[in-house]
Amino acid sequence: MKLLYTDIQFDMTEILARKAMEEAKAGKRVFYIAPNSLSFEKERAVLELLPDHASFAITITRFAQMARYFVLNEPQTKETIDDNGLAMIFYRALSYFSDTDLKVFGRLKQDTNFIKQLVDLYKELKTANMTVLDLTELHTAEKQEDLVKIFLAVNDILLANQYDNQSKIAFFTKQVASGHLDDALENVVLVIDGFTRFSAEEEDLVSLLEEKCAQVIIGTYSSQKAYKATFSTGNVYQASLNFLRSLAAKFQTQPEYVESSQKSQEAFAKLSKLFEAKHDFTTSDITLTPDDKKHYAIWDVINQKEEVEHVAKAIRHKLHQGYRYKDILVLLGDVDSYRLQIGKIFDKYEIPYYFGKSRVDERSSFGAFY
Numbered sequence: 001m002k003l004l005y006t007d008i009q010f011d012m013t014e015i016l017a018r019k020a021m022e023e024a025k026a027g028k029r030v031f032y033i034a035p036n037s038l039s040f041e042k043e044r045a046v047l048e049l050l051p052d053h054a055s056f057a058i059t060i061t062r063f064a065q066m067a068r069y070f071v072l073n074e075p076q077t078k079e080t081i082d083d084n085g086l087a088m089i090f091y092r093a094l095s096y097f098s099d100t101d102l103k104v105f106g107r108l109k110q111d112t113n114f115i116k117q118l119v120d121l122y123k124e125l126k127t128a129n130m131t132v133l134d135l136t137e138l139h140t141a142e143k144q145e146d147l148v149k150i151f152l153a154v155n156d157i158l159l160a161n162q163y164d165n166q167s168k169i170a171f172f173t174k175q176v177a178s179g180h181l182d183d184a185l186e187n188v189v190l191v192i193d194g195f196t197r198f199s200a201e202e203e204d205l206v207s208l209l210e211e212k213c214a215q216v217i218i219g220t221y222s223s224q225k226a227y228k229a230t231f232s233t234g235n236v237y238q239a240s241l242n243f244l245r246s247l248a249a250k251f252q253t254q255p256e257y258v259e260s261s262q263k264s265q266e267a268f269a270k271l272s273k274l275f276e277a278k279h280d281f282t283t284s285d286i287t288l289t290p291d292d293k294k295h296y297a298i299w300d301v302i303n304q305k306e307e308v309e310h311v312a313k314a315i316r317h318k319l320h321q322g323y324r325y326k327d328i329l330v331l332l333g334d335v336d337s338y339r340l341q342i343g344k345i346f347d348k349y350e351i352p353y354y355f356g357k358s359r360v361d362e363r364s365s366f367g368a369f370y
Contacts, residue, residue, distance in 0.1 A: 001210050003247055003255040004219040005227065005240070009269035012219045013042065014260040016193045017049040019217050023189040024057035028214055031069075032060040033192045037356045042194060044326070063202055067172030070181050081163050083119055089163070090118050093153035102149065103142040118150065126167065129200040169201045176208045185212040192218040196239040210251060220244060223276060224257055236279045267292035308341045312349040325352060 004019075006012050020030045034042035043060040047053050059069070081089070094115075099106035108114040125131060132151040138144045157163070166174075175181055190206075190213050198206060210216045222244060226237040235241065244255050263269075270286050277284040301307045315328055332338045335355055346353050 001247070001251045001253050002215065002217045003244060003251075003253055004217065004258050005222045005244055005255055006219070006258050006260065007223050007269075008221050008272045009264045010258075011260040011262040011264075012221060013045050013193055014049055014262050015258050016191050016217065016219045017046050020046070020058050020189070020191045021050065021055070023191075023215065024055055027187070028057070028189040029187055030055075030058045030189045030191060031066050032058055033063055033066060033190060034060065034194045036062055036064075038194045040356070041329075063205060064168045067168040070184055071168075071172055071175050083123075085163070086122065087115050087119050089154055089157050090115050090122075090150070093150060093157055096153055097149065102146045104140065105143075105146045105150070121147075122151070122154070126170065127199050127201050129204065167201065169205055173201065173205045173208060176205070176212060182212060185209065186214065188213045190216045192216070196220060196243045207250075218247060219258075223273075226276065226280070227255070227257070229280065231280075234279055236276050265295055267295040271296065304338065304341055305345070308338065308345045312345050312351060315351055316349055 002019075004012070004015060006015060016032070020032055023030050032042075032046055039060075039062050046058075046060050050058070059066075061069075091110075094109040097106070097109065099109075102109070105114065125134075132144075132147050135144060135147065138147075176185070188209075190209055192206070195218070206216065220240045220243055222237040222240045226232065226235050226241060227244070229235065232238050232241045247253075248255055267288070270288060270292060273286055274284055274288070277286075299307065299310055301310060311330060318328060319325070330342075330353075339355065342353065
């Protein structure tokens with residue numbers, strides 16, 4: 001395994017795309033993996049960096065989609081069910097219990113929101129490679145007893161009817177672990193971009209692929225200053241540092257600092273370093289010049305509606321200057337809280353948009369049962 005990191009002013013995608021091209025020229029089959037929420041933008045960015053803007057040897061995809069290239073033709077004896085089917089199985093399982101059988105959740109048996117929470121919890125436990133028996137920190141023992149009863153009843157129905165609710169990643173992991181795909185994977189190079197953590201499912205899969213593939217290359221962002229620091233709590237790169245150090249310890253490899261040929265504006269590099277210094281409680285002699293400050297704008301608005309309105313007007317202004325929609329990215333601290341205003345105001349200004357958001361970032365349903 002190779003672990004690469006670079007400063008925020010450099011382009012990790014360019015670095016990893018270059019690595020992918022080198023491996024492809026060496027005769028390897030390369031899978032370039034991006035998170036679900038970034039897969040569209042990452043595919044476009046990587047293709048733009050390739051010499052002919054395409055390559056038959058490099059596939060840009062996600063973990064779940066990568067599985068399809070290897071297990072599409074694998075026999076599956078069980079019938080796959082979706083979330084609606086899983087909800088119906090929970091309804092069926094709950095109908096077997098009387099109100100007194102379930103001490104805490106007995107009156108919620110037919111509650112739609114409760115069923116949805118159970119489905120979400122079931123899926124999250126699967127993703128985390130956990131079972132309901134691992135939920136040992138609930139407020140009361142009665143809650144755990146109820147959940148165990150419900151989930152055992154659901155599993156009985158799934159087994160009796162040969163239903164399969166495991167994810168594509170879980171099925172792929174099982175096939176890789178079995179050794180069935182060893183020949184197919186021995187010439188594969190995995191390039192992973194855009195992650196600062198893996199889900200439990202993804203981590204298990206990467207661990208297996210590290211053993212089976214020719215090479216696994218993972219890149220992320222961190223400054224050299226942050227990486228060498230002994231204390232990282234509160235650092236702006238904390239998530240990346242934890243990710244790097246965890247992988248380095250697990251796979252016994254030394255992360256390597258690299259730089260791209262492309263470099264962001266010096267004004268942004270300065271601001272990033274000042275921001276980092278503020279959060280790691282160090283001093284910096286960097287100062288922003290009037291020229292630097294021309295690249296920043298900070299708005300102070302009354303409410304969220306006014307904020308989104310300003311953003312929409314700024315986008316229309318950028319389009320008038322010659323920019324295209326694909327050049328513009330709006331970052332949100334909380335997608336759900338902005339969804340309504342963005343929908344109304346962007347439609348008003350005829351701005352096409354979509355929300356690129358991974359489920360990993362959503363609030364976990366575990367909390368609903370604690």
